[in-house]
Amino acid sequence: MSGRRRPTMKDVARHAGVSVSTVSYVLNDSGPVAPDRRNRVLDAIRVLEYSPNESARNLKRRSASTIGMVVPELANQFFAMVTEGVQRAASSRDVLVVLVVPDAGHQPEEDQTRLLRSQRVDGVVYLSGTGTAPAPLYELARTGPVVLVDEQLPGLELPTIVCDSRRGAREVAAHVLEQGHRRLAVIGGPPALWTSQQRLAGYREAFAGAGIDPDQVVVLNGDYRQASGSKLARKALCETGGPRPTALLCANDLMAIGAVEACRDVGLRVPEDVSIVGFDDLPFSSLLTPSLTSVRQPAHDMGFQAGTVLLDTLEGRPVGPISPLPVSVELRDSVCPPEEET
Known part of the structure; x- marks a missing residue:
């Protein structure tokens, strides 16, 4: 045979x-x-x-047989949920997804993107972990369609699927302020990432609206991982000098979980001594003790829309203007009024 x-x-x-x-x-x-x-x-x-011969069949009918998906890591459940959304869009059209995870392969994002280009996929959904565009991504964009998700990259005018992160950050910060908190600290994401910048801008708008000088609020930048949330929360609570913050605004749920751990390690109660909010509203966030107030992003929908836009482009279907997906603030038990403001 x-x-x-x-x-x-x-x-x-x-x-x-x-x-x-x-x-x-x-x-x-x-x-x-x-x-x-x-x-x-x-x-x-x-x-x-x-x-x-699937490649020949798809070429004849002008549709894709294989698309690529670049995602920073899968340990972050938000990234995994976006990936599932892309897979759902692809499977609905009998298209294979080639997944590239630079963090899992311990290779730089640029090397992994170059590897993906060598596989001759029909198009790519790209979720950046660095906030910069590696050189091979420009090659991918020149040879086939690329759709960005949860990020905007300088120098690349590409279809982009994002949520209204700025509004979500502004609204969750406003909720904290409405509870009476005035001593605040922000545990932000990587400063180069567009999403981090949007969330910080939303927090600052809420501070200014409440009569607080945004430049007087401590901002510490993490990497969206739980360990950095714990480290930076400890620094904000114990090492910055001046009065201890009564509320920590964390730019994602994993760092918020790290902040909760840090509070317990130094003998502070959440939310009685320190209120904490996150961003993403991962499935387990409502199951924590205390349950986490967070901004919900529709991660599955973001991935599904990104995959759909990519496949529509490959099939020659018109793709209209893309609006940011809505977010919502999920109010739970990790925020309460400060016991005192001394």
Whole structure:
């Protein structure tokens, strides 16, 4: 069998005693075929062990067979949920997703993107972990469609699927301020990331609206991981000098969980001594003790829309203006009025 040439549609047609167009109708379910002829074609396919050339079929019908997905890591559940959304969009059109995770491979994002380009995928959904565009991404964008998700990258005018992070940050900060907090600290994300910048801008707008000078609020930048949230919360609470903050605004849920851990390590209660909010509203955030107030992003929907825009582009369908997806503030138990402001 290993030395036998690959059977073709003509071989199937000859074996079944039908035309090549009849075989095509059966394979693509694209035309009427009498039951006896359909059965002969299916028998021939089984006997000859025929399998269609998917790349050729998709090229003929101007659709994709394989797309790429670049995501920083899967340990962050938000990234995993976006990836699931892309996969759902792809599977609905019988398209394969090649997943590239630079962090898992311990390779720089640029090397992984270059590897993806070598695989000749039809298009790419790209979720940046650095806030900068590696050189191979420009090559990908020149040779095929690329859709960005949860990020905007300088120098690249590409379709982008994002949420209204700025509004979400402004609203969750306003909730903290409405509870009476005035001693605040921000644990932000990587400063180069557009999402981090948007969330910080939203916090600052809320501070200014409450009569607080945004430049007087301590801002410490983390990396969206739990360990950095713990480290920076400890620094904000114990090492910055001046009065201890009564509220920590964390730019994602993983860092907020780290901040809760840090409070417990230094003997502070959440929320009685320190209120904490996050961003993303990961599925487990409502199950924590205390349950975490957070900004909900529709991660699955973001991935699904990114995959849909990419596939529509590949199939030549028009893609209209893309608006930011809405967010919502989920109020839970990790915020309460400060016991005192001394």
